[in-house]
Amino acid sequence: MADWLSPDEWRAVALSLKVSFWAVLVSLPLGILTAHALARWEFPGKQVLNGLVHLPLILPPVVTGYLLLLTFGRRGMVGQFLDQWFGIVFAFRWTGAALAAAVMAFPLMVRAIRLAIEAVDPKLEQAAGTLGASRAWVFLTVTLPLILPGIIAGVILAFAKAMGEFGATITFVSNIPGQTQTLPSAIYSFLQVPGGEVQASRLVIVAIVIAMTALLLSEWVGRAVARRIGGA
């Protein structure tokens, strides 16, 4: 496949995979926590949190990207802080693309996991408590295994969304080949130059293959997990 794609195209594909992988991996623990809080806890500001989580789904991606630039850019409040104290820079780096992808994919991930948590019978968690399991152990030994299909679904959805994220990414971190030019940005770039359709269509095929693989994988894993939980 490396010969089939030009170095530029290959870089875009690899970058997209890297960006999506890290976006999903880093946001997953936060996604599970948020989903659990929304499904099970009562606290002031719950609706505000719910709204914030879902905002990227409804806002125009360009707006989300611009807000990210304002907050996490070099001059942004959070961006400055992270740069000074941890040396983490988002602006115009692949990490920024990962952040944009994570923010855009977060609502889908939280939604899938939240539905799974709501489907878990709290009476089972209560039973685990009476058998000596503390809250943390109940979560690890009962809740988590039972919501695994939901987590897998959420991860796949988020990964697919991250692979396809375009608007927020290009607004936040631009479209620098090898740095922030992800698969969709590359397709967009190729379509801007005369005669770029061939390259663009090659990338389109790659995008379809990756999406289909992810979908089949999730189906297969989901079915295997469901068999483990529900089967005799």
Add this chain to the structure above:
Amino acid sequence: MMLRVRLAHGFGDFRLNVTFAAPPGVTVLFGRSGSGKTSIANAVAGLMRPESGRVSVGDWVLVDTEAGLCLPPWRRRLGYIFQEGRLFPHLTVRQNLAYGAWFAPKDAPREDMGRVVEMLGIGPLLARRPAGLSGGERQRVAIGRALLAAPRLILADEPLSALDEERKAEILPYFERLRDEVRVPILFVSHSPTEVARVATTVVALDAGRVSRIGTAAEVLGDPALTPMGVRGAGAVITATLVRQHDDGLSELAAGGIALFLPRVEAAIGSAIRLRIAAHDVILSREAPTGLSALNILPGTVEAVHHGDGPGAMIRLTTPAGAVLARVTRRSAQMLGLEPGVIAYAIIKSVAPAPDDVGAIGEAAE
């Protein structure tokens, strides 16, 4: 080890206010729905925080609201058997059984897994998952899971009420064995006189959030004034010894020197049998009856007559076999002149007691 419970809690208009002590064996919290029995179990388990009260097992305190102490459920060392089993669907039967033991202190006295599996007859199920089990099998696994958690206290909240009659008959003997073989107190919530008669060492009868009577199953069920489940559920409990199995399918029992005949009771000769005789299955006669098909005739003395609101009367008869309750109409009571001190005969058809109302008790119980 003694379980001591003192609780006060308000739920809107309903006030729970109870004090009782449960000796080793099975203590049945007995009452109709809304009498507060499940609330008591939940407070003992830590699933509900009482407004005031104290709960202790031996010298170990679970709740003491005056001292500001209320242990969370996972620190209480419980074995809670729920109505619906509540087995973990993602774990095998073996893993379900081992779940509680994993969290128990390493030095806690443990039941042996093999022994419990054998007692409950769940060996063939170990590798399976709960989804494939029948209701009765699930409940047996739930009992095992509670036992193997190395509990200091076992709670059972109507563990049979989600099962059909056949499954109930399948599970009841396991609670009898639990009562006779397990050393920790067992708190058993029930509204069924049959279950009380079969498994109770002590009965705490509840009515509208208060304890109306505490005593043995025979004392509480034999009280004509106390019919927590209504007159239809009334019936005294007597304890008899299995003497002989006859060829015609009957079992001969002896109680206080009187022979009783019942359809085949499956137990070893010499074992103690608890028998609940429903009050509406008893006929009373002033004279020793002759030429009757009924095989069981208990001579006795009327001890108390209790009139309710309806047309019926509840008669308590003292016989050599123990107290017997009979439900007759007021009219018959008047016609026969049934009043305290009068001699009367209780007539019970052999086939009358329901099979579920007859159960063996181990030597440890009485």
